[in-house]
Amino acid sequence: MRRAALVALAATLTLCSLAVSSLALAATTTAVPVTTTTLSSSTPTTSPTSTTTTVHATGETITTLPTSSGAVGSSATAISCVRPSYCAAGGVEFQRANIERPVLSVEANGTWAKPQIITGATSGASSAIVHVVCPRVGGCVALGQLISTGSSARFSSYLVVQHGSQWAPAHMIPSAGLGPKPSCLLTAMTCVTAVSCVLTGTLVKHSLDRVFSLTWRNGHWGVPHFLSGSTLGAASRLMTLSALSCVGS
Secondary structure (H helix, E strand, C coil), X not given: CHHHHHHHHHHHHHHHHHHHHHHHHHHCCCCEXXXXXXXXXXXXXXXCEEEEEEECCCCEEEEECCCCCCCCEEEEEEEEEEECCEEEEEEEEEECCCEEEEEEXXXXXXXXXXXXXXXXXXXXXXXXXXXXXXXXXXXXXXXXXXEXXXXXXXXXXXXXXXXXXXXXXXXXXXXXXXCCCCCEEEEEEEEEXXXXXXXXXXXXXXXXXXXXXXXXXXXEECCCEECCCCCCHHXXXXXXXXXXXXXXX
């Protein structure tokens, strides 16, 4: 069930990525990398695979994204490009025995590097990279999500920062100010620099979800702020903000 939910999330995010890339292509003839996800059976040996398509004015070139040793499939759920010759993509790799690992990969001058498996995320949970923002070359920031494997689903999120050619271990996003043992899902992120980001998410409270924002600057987290009017009563289930954009600090 967790795999099916993760695949559905990947498909939704991919469709959004394709829509944005189509708009970019209409405005320019510069090559635009587009990540697509091929969905197949959800069994461990036939997991979804990902390809990246570089669209040019005269045609397109399809290149399979590399995977780590032992991976039986992968799904790319996020991509960001500083320029056509430098992009970062994130998602999840599927290993045997239903093991899922968050991964990030960088493309430079048309060549995708071998993905780096992100460490530091809580074990015993489904995990995937859901957003990538690249303010500059070698200074990308990625947002990941965790779903616990207990009797009831609990959500948490983490941040991964790029330092040159390497990605640092995952840093769990603190839940201070969200109540005792909160289940929260960060769903959108924008970064004006490699050390200054704003994130939005949902505090999952069954029939009374609440949307909040959170800042991260120079390694320090701000206090969460709940959006005014974001509590709509008993009908406010699955409330979330799916897109965010900021200019300036």
